[in-house]
Amino acid sequence: MVEKEFHQEPESEKDESLYGVSQETIGALEKALEDGRTEDVLELIAPFHAPDVAVVIEYLSPQLRDSLVEILRSQFDPYIFTHLNEIVREEVIEQLGIRDVAEAIGRLKSDDAVALIEDLEEEQQRKILDYVPSRDRLILEEVLTYPEESAARLMQREIVCVPDFWTVEQSRKYMMVEKNLPEKFYDLFVVDPKHMPIGVVPLSLLLRQPPSTKIKDVMLENIKKIPATMDQEEVALLFQKYGLVSAPVVDAVGRIIGMITVDDVVNVIEEEAEKDIMLLSRVTESDFYEPLLSTSYSRIRWLLITLINTLLAATVISQFQPTIQKMVALAVLMPINAAMGGNAGMQVVTVTVRALATRELGVANMSRAIWKEVLVGLINGVVFGGVMGTIAAFWFSDPALGMVLGGALIFNMMWAAVWGVVLPILIDKMRMDPAISAGPFLTTTTDLLGFATFLGLAWFFLI
Amino acid sequence: MVEKEFHQEPESEKDESLYGVSQETIGALEKALEDGRTEDVLELIAPFHAPDVAVVIEYLSPQLRDSLVEILRSQFDPYIFTHLNEIVREEVIEQLGIRDVAEAIGRLKSDDAVALIEDLEEEQQRKILDYVPSRDRLILEEVLTYPEESAARLMQREIVCVPDFWTVEQSRKYMMVEKNLPEKFYDLFVVDPKHMPIGVVPLSLLLRQPPSTKIKDVMLENIKKIPATMDQEEVALLFQKYGLVSAPVVDAVGRIIGMITVDDVVNVIEEEAEKDIMLLSRVTESDFYEPLLSTSYSRIRWLLITLINTLLAATVISQFQPTIQKMVALAVLMPINAAMGGNAGMQVVTVTVRALATRELGVANMSRAIWKEVLVGLINGVVFGGVMGTIAAFWFSDPALGMVLGGALIFNMMWAAVWGVVLPILIDKMRMDPAISAGPFLTTTTDLLGFATFLGLAWFFLI
Numbered sequence: 001m002v003e004k005e006f007h008q009e010p011e012s013e014k015d016e017s018l019y020g021v022s023q024e025t026i027g028a029l030e031k032a033l034e035d036g037r038t039e040d041v042l043e044l045i046a047p048f049h050a051p052d053v054a055v056v057i058e059y060l061s062p063q064l065r066d067s068l069v070e071i072l073r074s075q076f077d078p079y080i081f082t083h084l085n086e087i088v089r090e091e092v093i094e095q096l097g098i099r100d101v102a103e104a105i106g107r108l109k110s111d112d113a114v115a116l117i118e119d120l121e122e123e124q125q126r127k128i129l130d131y132v133p134s135r136d137r138l139i140l141e142e143v144l145t146y147p148e149e150s151a152a153r154l155m156q157r158e159i160v161c162v163p164d165f166w167t168v169e170q171s172r173k174y175m176m177v178e179k180n181l182p183e184k185f186y187d188l189f190v191v192d193p194k195h196m197p198i199g200v201v202p203l204s205l206l207l208r209q210p211p212s213t214k215i216k217d218v219m220l221e222n223i224k225k226i227p228a229t230m231d232q233e234e235v236a237l238l239f240q241k242y243g244l245v246s247a248p249v250v251d252a253v254g255r256i257i258g259m260i261t262v263d264d265v266v267n268v269i270e271e272e273a274e275k276d277i278m279l280l281s282r283v284t285e286s287d288f289y290e291p292l293l294s295t296s297y298s299r300i301r302w303l304l305i306t307l308i309n310t311l312l313a314a315t316v317i318s319q320f321q322p323t324i325q326k327m328v329a330l331a332v333l334m335p336i337n338a339a340m341g342g343n344a345g346m347q348v349v350t351v352t353v354r355a356l357a358t359r360e361l362g363v364a365n366m367s368r369a370i371w372k373e374v375l376v377g378l379i380n381g382v383v384f385g386g387v388m389g390t391i392a393a394f395w396f397s398d399p400a401l402g403m404v405l406g407g408a409l410i411f412n413m414m415w416a417a418v419w420g421v422v423l424p425i426l427i428d429k430m431r432m433d434p435a436i437s438a439g440p441f442l443t444t445t446t447d448l449l450g451f452a453t454f455l456g457l458a459w460f461f462l463i
Numbered sequence: 464m465v466e467k468e469f470h471q472e473p474e475s476e477k478d479e480s481l482y483g484v485s486q487e488t489i490g491a492l493e494k495a496l497e498d499g500r501t502e503d504v505l506e507l508i509a510p511f512h513a514p515d516v517a518v519v520i521e522y523l524s525p526q527l528r529d530s531l532v533e534i535l536r537s538q539f540d541p542y543i544f545t546h547l548n549e550i551v552r553e554e555v556i557e558q559l560g561i562r563d564v565a566e567a568i569g570r571l572k573s574d575d576a577v578a579l580i581e582d583l584e585e586e587q588q589r590k591i592l593d594y595v596p597s598r599d600r601l602i603l604e605e606v607l608t609y610p611e612e613s614a615a616r617l618m619q620r621e622i623v624c625v626p627d628f629w630t631v632e633q634s635r636k637y638m639m640v641e642k643n644l645p646e647k648f649y650d651l652f653v654v655d656p657k658h659m660p661i662g663v664v665p666l667s668l669l670l671r672q673p674p675s676t677k678i679k680d681v682m683l684e685n686i687k688k689i690p691a692t693m694d695q696e697e698v699a700l701l702f703q704k705y706g707l708v709s710a711p712v713v714d715a716v717g718r719i720i721g722m723i724t725v726d727d728v729v730n731v732i733e734e735e736a737e738k739d740i741m742l743l744s745r746v747t748e749s750d751f752y753e754p755l756l757s758t759s760y761s762r763i764r765w766l767l768i769t770l771i772n773t774l775l776a777a778t779v780i781s782q783f784q785p786t787i788q789k790m791v792a793l794a795v796l797m798p799i800n801a802a803m804g805g806n807a808g809m810q811v812v813t814v815t816v817r818a819l820a821t822r823e824l825g826v827a828n829m830s831r832a833i834w835k836e837v838l839v840g841l842i843n844g845v846v847f848g849g850v851m852g853t854i855a856a857f858w859f860s861d862p863a864l865g866m867v868l869g870g871a872l873i874f875n876m877m878w879a880a881v882w883g884v885v886l887p888i889l890i891d892k893m894r895m896d897p898a899i900s901a902g903p904f905l906t907t908t909t910d911l912l913g914f915a916t917f918l919g920l921a922w923f924f925l926i
Contacts, residue, residue: 026827049685051704059827083704085823175671185667186649186708203666204648208638222512240733241514241546243726245649245708262725263706269729270703273736274817281743281813282806288818292835296842299810306806307847310799311854318795328784331794335780336773338798339910343745343769347762350744354737355751360548364489364522372755379759384770391774447802 021052026059033064041071054083057092058289069095078104082112086119087289093120102131109183110136111156111264114143118153151235152228154268155249155258158182161191162215164198169211171201186245186261190219195255197225197248225250226260235260236268237359276357279435280350282306305440313338313447320455323463329396330458333405338450340384341412345446346438348373348420353434356424370421377417381410404461408454416446484515489522496527504534517546520555521752532558541567545575549582550752556583565594572646573599574619574727577606581616614698615691617731618712618721621645624654625678627661632674634664649708649724653682658718660688660711688713689723698723699731700822739820742898743813745769768903776801776910783918786926792859793921796868801913803847804875808909809901811836811883816897819887833884840880844873863925871917879909 025044032040045053045068053072057065057080069076069092076096081089081104093101105113105128117125117140125144129137139157146152160181162171171188175181188206190199199219209218224238226249238244239262249258278284282302287295317324317334324330352369355361361369389406393399423441424434488507495503508516508531516535520528520543532539532555539559544552544567556564568576568591580588580603588607592600602620609615623644625634634651638644651669653662662682672681687701689712701707702725712721741747745765750758780787780797787793815832818824824832852869856862886904887897 023826049705058823059825061831172670176673181671182667184665184708202647203670204645207635207666207670208644210639240729242512245647245725262708262729266703266725266729266732269732270736270821273733273740277736277740277743277813277817280740281809283810283813288814288823288832292838293842295835296839299807299839300843300846302810303803303806303843303847306802307799307851310802313798313802314795317798318792321791321795324794325788325791328788328794329781331787331791331797332777332781332784334794335776335798335801335910335914336770339769339773339776340766343766344762346744347746347765350740350746351751354740358733360521360751362522363486368524369751372758375755376759376762379756380763380766383763384766388770447798451798 021055033067038071050077050079051083053080058085058088078108081116085289098127099131102128106132106136109156110139114153146228149232151226151230151249154232154264155260157258159259160185161189164190164216166215168209168213189248190215191256197256232268233272236265239265276435280438309444309447313451316448316451323459326463333392334451334454337408337412337454338447341416341446341450342443344413345416345420345442348417349424349438349442352421352424356428356434373417373421377414381413385409400462404457408457411453412450415449419445484518496530501534513540513542514546516543521548521551541571544579548752561590562594565591569595569599572619573602577616609691612695614689614693614712617695617727618723620721622722623648624652627653627679629678631672631676652711653678654719660719695731696735699728702728739898743901772907772910776914779911779914786922789926796855797914797917800871800875800917801910804879804909804913805906807876808879808883808905811880812887812901812905815884815887819891819897836880836884840877844876848872867920867924871920874916875913878912
């Protein structure tokens with residue numbers, strides 16, 4: 001990529017808020033955009049850094065957003081892209097057009113350029129790559145051959161490598177004269193003649209060494225090398241566990257091909273947690289900036305699962321119509337069992353999904369975890385079965401009805417516990433995201449079993 | 464805190480896995496612990512770093528865990544504490560006893576020491592502080608006066624400050640001779656005579672300057688100063704937004720009192736997302752390592768809300784017993800409306816809670832967000848109302864019944880949409896965590912309204 005200067009932040013700081021964008025500024029900007037006062041818009045935007053401009057672009061209504069992007073077109077800071085929400089970003093890219101975006105990509109660090117390109121459709125990707133200077137293009141194309149969400153997609157190619165026989169002074173001189181260094185870095189990577197990483201020197205350590213010290217005498221040898229194909233979630237866990245700020249990425253042979261820095265990892269952690277949150281609540285992704293109709297569509301897909309769920313449940317209930325006819329109290333009580341099972345199951349699914357995601361749950365402690373959930377399910381089933389059974393018995397003055405409800409609750413809550421811990425583990429083993437288990441599978445069974453056990457027991461014992 | 468040497472990682476690396484702990488090692492360790500072979504245990508543990516030892520301690524069954532901690536007691540690396548899950552950590556602290564823990568705290572960085580102490584009960588805190596050397600104690604006690612989850616609790620006191628009239632060479636010399644520097648650091652903070660931060664020099668920038676350059680000519684002036692009382696969630700957002708690696712923390716007057724580094728922030732991001740996930744699914748916290756009975760108890764508290772919910776719903780249904788008696792089909796169809804409303808509402812709540820947490824949703828775009836959800840609710844209500852109404856009409860050969868179900872679905876799904884976006888906003892305004900809205904408030908209303916509208920409409924139009 002193009003050589004980068006240190007980003008000297010503008011000195012004037014009109015806005016005192018830490019986030020850089022106050023309500024007043026947004027208001028003034030909206031007015032200026034509505035009135036078409038280009039000069040004023042530029043003046044208002046001038047003190048903002050890229051992340052702040054991104055916030056402003058996201059906040060604005062689609063119409064004003066278009067006007068602002070048009071005004072900024074000739075001087076569009078490419079780092080704005082890296083801070084934009086995916087959906088808004090796509091709109092801005094569409095508006096700016098292939099040529100301007102390709103030009104902007106040439107000014108980005110390689111990891112940011114990849115992040116920008118990889119989200120585009122293949123045809124758009126090809127068109128944009130045609131406009132990128134050939135040396136950058138080769139790098140980008142190579143990175144794009146690695147799988148999505150792999151370490152290679154996160155890494156930047158710009159790194160600082162030194163041989164272990166250099167001295168501290170030599171390394172410092174090299175950094176003074178070499179133009180093509182990363183914009184920010186935190187570690188020197190020490191490589192052998194084959195370009196395999198053999199050590200690392202944190203800058204804070206390097207700075208405190210006498211000039212004549214040999215790099216090999218100061219480097220830390222135990223380094224975490226990240227295979228280029230490693231999943232980004234694994235990378236994030238590794239950074240988190242060992243408190244890394246940067247780590248070398250190696251190819252299949254073990255040669256260093258780039259580095260990952262902690263700022264990329266921070267985004268991955270947020271993304272992965274976000275994915276779990278959304279899937280557990282049956283939303284595809286955070287659709288906050290998605291247009292109305294596509295939000296509606298993506299939610300409908302998930303609600304369809306609920307619909308099929310409830311239709312199946314309704315079919316079960318309809319089998320018991322004569323029973324309900326004889327004893328309407330059953331209709332009053334039957335939602336209790338289904339709801340309690342569903343909720344208890346969701347608790348177990350959530351804890352299991354997160355324990356899998358953070359690797360707290362592994363092969364070694366799996367059977368212990370399952371047993372624990374079974375016991376919790378049993379205890380809670382007995383507690384709620386007892387309480388609700390008693391309430392129902394008094395409410396309808398019918399001890400047998402109470403016992404049926406109590407028994408059904410114990411059964412359904414235990415089932416929810418077992419299924420809630422086993423299901424995510426199974427889905428994880430099939431190499432799918434266990435967070436989806438909450439939607440299609442868990443509640444279907446707790447609903448069906450909830451109605452079936454309660455109405456079935458009632459039919460058998462009470463009618 | 465005590466002066467720290469650079470942590471030279473052990474050279475031998477028996478285990479090739481990136482996480483440092485293989486299944487075989489755990490197996491061997493379990494056997495050695497069971498057989499009481501202390502020597503073998505120590506040999507197996509020797510190549511591990513603190514985070515790996517923490518993983519092992521967490522993995523082991525409570526009984527073997529106790530044996531391992533006992534074996535490690537005399538040489539317990541205090542950094543193991545910082546990697547242990549809170550629940551397991553408390554057990555280990557209990558086992559080691561006040562005196563050994565206090566001694567370990569003296570060997571930790573100030574932020575890690577605070578993290579360890581703040582989770583303890585007040586009495587335990589006081590006892591431990593009594594054993595900590597007096598200088599460290601004063602620092603710890605001061606930090607503990609700041610609110611929980613504030614920036615001050617995250618920061619470390621060890622920082623590198625230089626005046627702006629120094630040269631690069633002077634700064635380097637200072638770092639060579641000064642013993643009391645942080646273990647790792649990424650930025651020099653430039654302060655004025657009153658110790659107020661006025662600039663920052665990233666180490667990678669410092670390293671590339673000629674020795675005679677003045678600090679004031681190289682420092683970046685636009686720095687993000689973090690007030691000591693700022694909430695940790697805000698701190699994390701700031702780091703994320705501006706890609707910071709470290710930032711100075713200032714007291715009420717604006718003097719620098721410490722710094723926060725990105726590794727602390729990574730944990731906060733994970734924690735905050737985790738809290739949302741758990742609350743949305745009505746679990747208090749990740750209770751993976753919690754003992755059986757306390758897990759059961761904390762889940763019961765949330766299930767109690769579901770129970771009250773369903774009891775209220777049952778009360779609503781019981782009002783319509785005569786209606787159901789006349790038309791049992793209502794009992795078959797009524798769970799559909801409640802479930803669809805509840806699920807649609809959860810989708811909206813989840814998206815809103817996360818948009819609030821990531822500050823995507825603010826005052827400026829609130830009304831737009833609410834309107835969007837209302838429209839999505841209307842569209843989805845019409846879609847599902849239409850589909851389900853038709854199915855019900857054919858199923859029971861009763862067009863009027865289909866229309867009643869369809870109408871009830873439209874109403875309930877729109878209600879779920881409005882309430883799902885407004886509720887978290889209201890709860891957020893009351894300075895509570897909006898993620899709790901999913902539990903006690905959302906499903907109660909979608910359930911009650913779900914049953915009430917469907918059965919009410921049926922009673923009015925069909926009976």
